[in-house]
Amino acid sequence: MKGVLLVNLGSPDSTDSKDVKRYLGEFLMDERVIDAPYWLRTFIVKGIILNTRPKKSAAAYKKIWWEEGSPLIVLSERLQAKVQKQVEVPIALAMRYGKPSIRSGMQELYDKGVKDVLIIPLYPQYAMATTETILVLAEELRKSFFPDMTLTNVPAFYNHKDYIRVLANSIKQSLEGKDYEHLLFSYHGVPERHIRKSDITKSHCKIDGSCCKTPSPAHEFCYRHQCYETTRQVAEVLNFEEGTYSTSFQSRLGVDPWLQPYTDRTIDKFGLEGMKKLAIVTPAFVSDCLETLEEIAMEGEEIFHEAGGEEFHVVPCINDRDDWAEVLGRWINEWVAKESVMA
Template identity: 60%
Template sequence: MPKGVLLVNLGSPDSPTAKDVKPYLDEFLMDERVIDVNPVLRNIIVRGIILNTRPKRSAEAYSKIWWEEGSPLIIISERFMEKVSQQTSLPIALGMRYGSMTIKNALQELKDKGVDEVLLVPLYPHYAMSSYETVVVKAMEVQQEYFPSMQLTTLPAFYSNPDYIKILSNSIAEGLKGFDYDHILFSYHGIPERHIKKSDPTRFHCQLNGACCKANSVAHHTCYRHQCYDTTELVIAQLGLPSDKVSTSFQSRLGSDPWLQPFTDHEFERLGKEGIERLAVITPAFVSDCLETLEEIAMEGKEQFVEAGGKDYIHVPCLNDRDDWASLMAQWINTWSTNQTLPEYNIQ
C-alpha cells in the first residue's frame, strides 16, 4: 500500500491586508473547536463583532512580520518540508488548517502520486482542542468525504518525546548563548480553562489546581496544561537550568471567559517591576515562528517588559527548519513507513 505524509500547520492569510485577513480569521474563529459555543452565538461573536474591527488590527500586526517571500509561517513550513523530503523516500505534502493551502488540496496532491496510506503530522507538540485536535478532525472529515479509500494514521503529540526534548533543549541553549539572563519565561499559547475539562476523558481528573498535573492519569494524554508544564520541566532537567529562574505562562487570550494563567503579558509587567533586568522568552507551543511569536512576543513583549523596568530581552526562535528537527521528523516518518511504529512520549 503506497504511503505518504501530510504535514499540517496552522495557516496564514494570503497577504497582510484586511481584505485577506478577514476570511482567514472568519475560518479560524468560526471553528467550533476554537470558539466552542452555540453556533448562533459564535456567529454573532465572530461575524457580528470581531470581524468588524479585528481584521484591520491583525493586518497591521502581520505587516510588521511579513517577509518578502510571504508569510513567515508558510515559508518556514515549506523549508522544513523540503529538508524532511530529502531524508525520506515517501512523498510529502504540506497543508494548513486554515487559509488557502487546504488539507483537501494536500491530500489530493498525495492521491495524485498514488498514495493511499497517509501519516498525518499535526505540527503541534501538545494536544489541544483548538490546535492538534481540530487538525485531526478536519483531516478525517476531508478524507472520508473526498478520499474514502485512503487510510490515515496520526502522529501523536510529541511534547515529551526524549529525542524531541533534546533538540528543543539544544535550540534553546543556542538561543541563550552569550545572554546572561536573570529569568527565562516559557510562554505557551493560551486556551480557555473549559477546554481542559472538555478534553479530560475521565471528566473529573482535571481540576486546574496544579495538583492534578502531578498525579499520573490517562487525562494527561489530552491535557494541554499538563503537557506545557511538563515540557518546561523536561527542558529544565535536560539543560540543568536553575528552576528558580524559570517560569511558565500563557499568551493570546480572547474574550472574558477564564483562560489558563498566569498570563504572559502580566508576567512581563510583573518581572520588570520586580527587578528582573534580562529576560529570555521561549515559545515551545509552536514549532514554527509566526504572528504569535514574531509580533506578540518578540515585539510587543519586549516593549511591555522594558516599559515595566526591564532592560535586555530576547525571544529564542522556534525550531523552524533546523537540520536536527527535520532529521528527527524524517526518522519518525521512516520508522512508521518500515514497521508502523510511532514515537512515544512519557506520561508522568
C-alpha cells in the same frame, strides 16, 4: 503507497485587510477554537470580531511579513523540503486554515497514488484548537472525498526525547553568551473549559496546581499538563535551577478564564519587580508566526521595557532546524518500516 501530510496552523494570503478578515473568519468560526453554539459563535465572530479586528491584525502582520511571504508558510515550506530529503515517500504540506488546505494536501498525495497517509500535526502539545481540529477535519475529508485512504497520525510529542533534545539545543544555542536572569516558557493560551472538555476521565482536571502533577489517563489529551511537562523536561536536560525558569500562557480572547499565569502580566510583573534581563521561548509553536514574532518579540519586549526591564532575549521556534528535520525524517522512516513489516 505511503505518504505524509505535514499540517501547520495557517496564515492569511497577504497583509491586506480583506485577506486577513477571510482568514480570521475561517479560524474563529471553527467550533474547536470558539466552542460556543453556532448562533452565538456567528454573532461573536461575524457580528463583532470581523468588524473590528481585521484592520488591527493586518497591521500586525505587516510588521512581521517577509519578502517571500508569511513567515509561518515560508518556514513550513523550508521544513517540508528538508524532511523530504530524509525520506523516500512523498510529503505534502497543508494548513488547517487558509492555503494550502488540508483537502488540497490530501489530494496532492492521492494524485501520486498515496492511499496510506501519516498526518503530522506540527503542534508538540495536544489541544482542541490545534491537533484535534486537524484530525477531525482530515477524517471528515477522507470520508467525503478519499474513502479508500487510510489515515494515521503522530501523537502529541511534547515529551518525546527527540523533540525535547532539539528544543533544549535550540534554547542553549540561542542564549549562549547572553546574560539573562530568568527564562520564561510562554505557551499559547486556551480557555480553561477546553482543558475540562478534553478530560477523558471527566473528573481529573481541576486546574488546581496539583492535578497536572498527579498521574492520570487524562494527561494524554491535557494541554496544560503537556505544557508544564515540556518545560520540566527541558529544564531537566539543561540543568536549570529551580526559580530560574517558569511557565506562562499568551493570547487570551474574551472574558472567560484562560490558562494562567498570563504572559503579558508575567513580563510586566518581572520588570516591575526589578528584573533587568529576561529570556523567553515559545514551545507551543514549531514555526515562528504572528504570535511569536509580533506578540512576544515586539509587544512583549515593549511591556518589559516599560516596566523597567532592559534586555529581552527571544528564542526562535525550532522552525526548519536541521536536527528537527532529521527527527521528523527518522519518525517517518520508522513508520514506513513498521508499516512495511506489518503489510
